[in-house]
Amino acid sequence: MSELMGLKAKLGLDVFKHDKEAHIKIKPGMEKDPRLKRAVWVCPAGLYSENDQGEVELTIDGCLECGTCRIACGIEVLEWNYPNGGCGVQFRFG
Amino acid sequence: MEKDFDAIVVGGGLAGLAAAYTIADAGLEVLLLERGDYSGAKNVTGGRLYLNPVREMFPDLWEKAPLERFIAHEELSIMDKERSITVRYDGAELVQAPYQSYSILRGKFDRWFAKQAEKKGVAIVNKNRVDDLIIENGKVEGVRAGGEDLTAHVVVACDGVLSLLAEKAGLRKPGVPQDHAVGFKEIIELDRTTIEDRFNLEGDEGAARLFMGEVTRGKFGGGFLYTNKESVSLGIVVGIKDLMEEPMVQAPDLLDAFKLRPEIARLIKGGETSEYSAHVIPEGGYNSLSKLYGSGILLAGDAAGFSMNIGVTVRGMEYALASGYYAAQAVIKAKEADNFESETLAVYEKLLNESFVMTDFKNFKDAPRVMENPRFFQHYPQLAGNVMKDLYEVPAGSKARIYPTVKKYLTFGEMWAMFKDFRGVKKI
Numbered sequence: 001m002s003e004l005m006g007l008k009a010k011l012g013l014d015v016f017k018h019d020k021e022a023h024i025k026i027k028p029g030m031e032k033d034p035r036l037k038r039a040v041w042v043c044p045a046g047l048y049s050e051n052d053q054g055e056v057e058l059t060i061d062g063c064l065e066c067g068t069c070r071i072a073c074g075i076e077v078l079e080w081n082y083p084n085g086g087c088g089v090q091f092r093f094g
Numbered sequence: 095m096e097k098d099f100d101a102i103v104v105g106g107g108l109a110g111l112a113a114a115y116t117i118a119d120a121g122l123e124v125l126l127l128e129r130g131d132y133s134g135a136k137n138v139t140g141g142r143l144y145l146n147p148v149r150e151m152f153p154d155l156w157e158k159a160p161l162e163r164f165i166a167h168e169e170l171s172i173m174d175k176e177r178s179i180t181v182r183y184d185g186a187e188l189v190q191a192p193y194q195s196y197s198i199l200r201g202k203f204d205r206w207f208a209k210q211a212e213k214k215g216v217a218i219v220n221k222n223r224v225d226d227l228i229i230e231n232g233k234v235e236g237v238r239a240g241g242e243d244l245t246a247h248v249v250v251a252c253d254g255v256l257s258l259l260a261e262k263a264g265l266r267k268p269g270v271p272q273d274h275a276v277g278f279k280e281i282i283e284l285d286r287t288t289i290e291d292r293f294n295l296e297g298d299e300g301a302a303r304l305f306m307g308e309v310t311r312g313k314f315g316g317g318f319l320y321t322n323k324e325s326v327s328l329g330i331v332v333g334i335k336d337l338m339e340e341p342m343v344q345a346p347d348l349l350d351a352f353k354l355r356p357e358i359a360r361l362i363k364g365g366e367t368s369e370y371s372a373h374v375i376p377e378g379g380y381n382s383l384s385k386l387y388g389s390g391i392l393l394a395g396d397a398a399g400f401s402m403n404i405g406v407t408v409r410g411m412e413y414a415l416a417s418g419y420y421a422a423q424a425v426i427k428a429k430e431a432d433n434f435e436s437e438t439l440a441v442y443e444k445l446l447n448e449s450f451v452m453t454d455f456k457n458f459k460d461a462p463r464v465m466e467n468p469r470f471f472q473h474y475p476q477l478a479g480n481v482m483k484d485l486y487e488v489p490a491g492s493k494a495r496i497y498p499t500v501k502k503y504l505t506f507g508e509m510w511a512m513f514k515d516f517r518g519v520k521k522i
């Protein structure tokens with residue numbers, strides 16, 4: 001059987017270049033919006049989580065820039081952009 | 095008005111590279127801006143590239159292209175929780191040159207394609223994110239990137255599925271869940287001989303395996319496995335709308351469960367994962383295509399919506415290459431006419447209409463709606479699995495007769511439901 005690796009370890013295999021600012025942000029006041037909760041399920045990198053207060057939090061490190069959260073949650077709750085040129089994930093195989 | 099370039103292409107994926115390559119080949123001045131460190135750095139595919147539809151558009155390209163393996167064996171597995179049925183197809187035409195399709199890795203291919211485009215005279219600037227369009231009196235006059243204004247007669251937006259530029263140009267609205275899927279995959283390294291032994295391959299032969307049913311928990315989509323030279327691409331594509339609905343499952347967990355399936359585990363045993371990637375895929379089909387052009391702007395590839403997902407198989411790369419090529423033809427014609435208004439650029443849509451691109455999109459117009467039927471991804475895989483189980487099972491006592499076994503599952507109600515489901519399929 002092939003051993004499973006955790007998501008963190010999997011993301012650790014990718015090449016990331018640090019950006020000076022987060023390219024995706026939860027819009028202020030939208031942390032509890034039900035649309036945002038979808039991101040917890042759909043993000044392939046598992047970067048969204050819900051805290052005890054029912055607020056959704058986003059850790060941007062490890063973002064694959066796939067766009068799923070923008071489609072699922074919409075731009076009313078997310079401020080969404082790509083990282084600056086030359087920053088973010090750099091796939092070697094794709 | 096003087097312009098810095100004849101054309102600025104945004105995005106160095108397949109659509110952008112195809113457009114820039116073709117524009118430069120006609121002797122026009124073209125700049126390509128790509129936000130990644132190199133072409134391919136941000137791009138993900140399954141992936142299999144079908145060459146026949148695009149071979150003649152880029153006649154010099156294919157002989158030396160870094161393609162992985164030509165697909166010589168096809169398999170489709172229908173998975174239930176604890177069982178699966180597989181259909182394998184081998185055909186003489188699959189092993190005869192020129193080969194129909196190849197597995198491909200975009201990190202390698204796009205990077206190489208960019209070099210060929212540079213040789214044709216394309217000016218490529220990587221690590222450069224385009225932030226905005228310059229629009230004057232309703233006409234796109236250039237782009238803003240890294241705080242700088244760059245002007246051109248026409249901008250070809252090939253910035254992929256989200257196309258923030260098409261939104262800025264007013265050619266489309268932000269994408270919605272029912273028109274998009276997300277794909278995520280691992281590259282798992284295995285040495286050549288292991289791959290060839292496990293998949294029964296000779297030399298550069300490759301295998302394509304698709305999976306539907308339990309792999310997405312009955313949600314719209316499927317799993318895929320393609321053999322590369324020294325790795326396999328293993329991943330899942332699933333509709334975003336379905337992923338937002340019950341039964342709730344976290345996307346990455348689907349891939350882990352897929353890897354644990356005995357059918358898959360033995361194929362990737364001992365392999366080392368070397369990359370994990372993900373990307374959104376447009377799959378709304380003909381009815382969700384963007385407006386394809388405006389004054390001073392054209393959209394090609396995923397940016398326009400040219401990707402099709404009919405359940406288990408995604409096709410976008412040929413459409414990206416071909417739409418990039420036709421966008422270039424429109425630019426060349428506009429340059430001859432010295433007019434880059436939308437009336438002139440409309441020739442792009444005409445060229446697409448006359449090509450396989452629009453013919454395919456029109457023919458498969460109903461596919462997204464028909465395939466949305468969850469019974470195809472859950473009920474039928476289960477049903478087929480159960481019938482097979484009963485047929486193959488030899489219990490301690492006497493074995494049930496075959497006809498009643500099958501009939502038990504195929505009740506009148508079932509047959510009527512099937513009739514209705516498959517009547518829908520006739521539209522595809």
Ligand SMILES: Cc1cc2nc3c(=O)[nH]c(=O)nc-3n(C[C@H](O)[C@H](O)[C@H](O)COP(=O)(O)OP(=O)(O)OC[C@H]3O[C@@H](n4cnc5c(N)ncnc54)[C@H](O)[C@@H]3O)c2cc1C
Pocket residue numbers: 082104105106107108109110127128129130133134135136137138139140141142143144222223224225252253254255276277278279329330331372373374375394395396397400401408409410411412414
């Ligand atoms: C998991 C998965 C499996 C798939 N399987 C297949 C398959 O087997 N066969 C098939 O044919 N298709 C498949 N597809 C679809 C196919 O990969 C896409 O249709 C294809 O990649 C689209 O090419 P493109 O050039 O239009 O877009 P992309 O390849 O996405 O290129 C867009 C480019 O634009 C750049 N960019 C974006 N915004 C900016 C900006 N503001 N400034 C500068 N640059 C920018 C990006 O960095 C990128 O290089 C699959 C897709 C996925 C995700």
Ligand code: SF4
Pocket residue numbers: 024042043044045046047062063064065066067068069070
């Ligand atoms: S872009 Fe993709 S990887 Fe990044 S946060 Fe959104 S869903 Fe997650």
